[in-house]
Amino acid sequence: MRRERKKKKWLKWLLIGVTILLLSIGAYIFTVYQSLNTATEKMHEPIEREASKKRTEQVKFNEQDPFSVLMLGVDERDDDQGRSDTMIVMTVNPKEETTKLLSIPRDTMTEIVGKGIDDKINHAYAFGGIPMAMDTVENFLDIPIDYYVQVNMEGFEDIVDAVGGVTVSNSFAFDYDGYSFPEGELTLDGQKALSFSRMRYEDPDGDFGRQERQRQIIQGVVREGASINSLWNYGNIFNALGNNIKTNLTFDEMVDIQSEYRAAASNFEQTSIQNGYGERINNVYYYIVPDNEIQSIQASLKDHLDI
Template identity: 75%
Template sequence: MNRKSRKKKKKWLKWVLISFSILFVGLAIYLFTIYQSLNSATDKMHNPIDRDISTKRSEQVNFNEKDPFSVLVLGVDEREDDAGRSDTMIVMTVNPNEESTKLLSIPRDTLTEIVGRGTQDKINHAYAFGGIPMTMDTVENLLDIPIDYYLQVNMEGFEDIVDAVGGVSVDNNFSFDSGGYSFPEGELKLDGHEALAYSRMRYEDPNGDFGRQERQRKIIQGVVREGASLNSLWNFSNIFDALGNNIKTNLTFKQMVDIQSEYRSAASNFEQTSIQNGSGERIDGIYYYVVPAEELTAVQTALKEHLDI
């Protein structure tokens, strides 16, 4: 190889190294920006509550030891001059040893004891009476399992989350109209406004509250699916802003990182269940969903087994 050729080769290698260096620095800056944005969003989301460890646990959940745990997911409608109601109530149990996550939907009209008030009422009224702590205590008492963490979603702001991930796709079981929109049967792509109207329809559904819960789970799964896609990486700022503004949880950033690291396999295997075999009854003119004792016992047993209790 002559001197001129060697010189050209060195020059080419130099530009390759410079290009890779620029690419590496740019990637590092981009990842650091994502980390900072995520950290900022989770700081806004973090909302610790004044509630001791559950009496149904002997010690705190340890994510590094892959302990099974539970999360109460609440979709809350909060209006001006109103404490609000927990419009959606889902108990999520996660077992990394079984590599599975169970989602149990609780009908909002379920008749149960409101812990802290000593009264029987609709379970979704617990939020209006005592916020997150009373709701967690009431659900814990109903299901006879520890409720370790909570995740509260502002349903009005849920539109922003759906729009931030670019909309969601759902498989709609039957045609209906809701909130000024028409939803034909089949695969649908929904923006934020449409997703909220789709998830809120209740009275036209032949399955009533159960059908509504199923549509809400479809929207949530759609958000998770779209949020995890590569396309969302370029829109991370809007996604994190939407999450930070509309979600509250007592999970810390470190705990979220631990869950992502230690429970990833469980998060990919969802099983959806609901409290069924109950009946709608009117008591003093008010509608309640009454769950038979044997049905409640079966649900409690399944959840305890999944939490290794």
């Protein structure tokens, strides 16, 4: 009888402990959800732009439609809106479980849609902000650009620090901004990651080398941000994201992407425009992409978007 009472008492305290644990987890999840919702509201910045003529139907995340995002790294300035020195097009295909990152050299010569001139592709942002940049990249690649993510590069180091730093693979040793970057695997804090991603003049591959380092940093942020360790630092992460990122993705759309596209987000493929050449026109340097090269890239992206 005494043994049975002890057993019931033990079960009682076990149930109380489990209940408290579940309530604590529920409160924690609710707090995380509220913080994420606040951050995404701060990040959300819709744009006035006509619907893409390259899509017949709007992307449906609940049906796992492939979609594209233009990622812009912008150095914001006091006297103007700055230049989009980093331009990366991300395409996501959940059926193939792959995400492709295509870096576009900032000096690429193309038509600036809405301006009526041929110029460097990164000037589209300076001329007409996000809408003109999206329209110009969409015309250049001949694919729909569904969404954008704009990152303030000056604040990017806050994002890297918030996820606890990133690990990258450095192909050659170099010094930049007062930092030394030896060859091999490196763990970088925010300031070092920003410097690592900006160096290009000492790189034998020039802007292509810089693009590859930028993609590594982005992948590192995604990888660390998705790790279990980041759950305990969600406040700093969400705050850094809210302060330094703008996007036309809504909170609900981000939740849908996290739910429906998780496998694709963990499998990155890096691509770049390699077969172009530099040329000076009216004493200005441009990067010229031959027709056969751009057609090959367009075909690859269309295939990945199931177009």
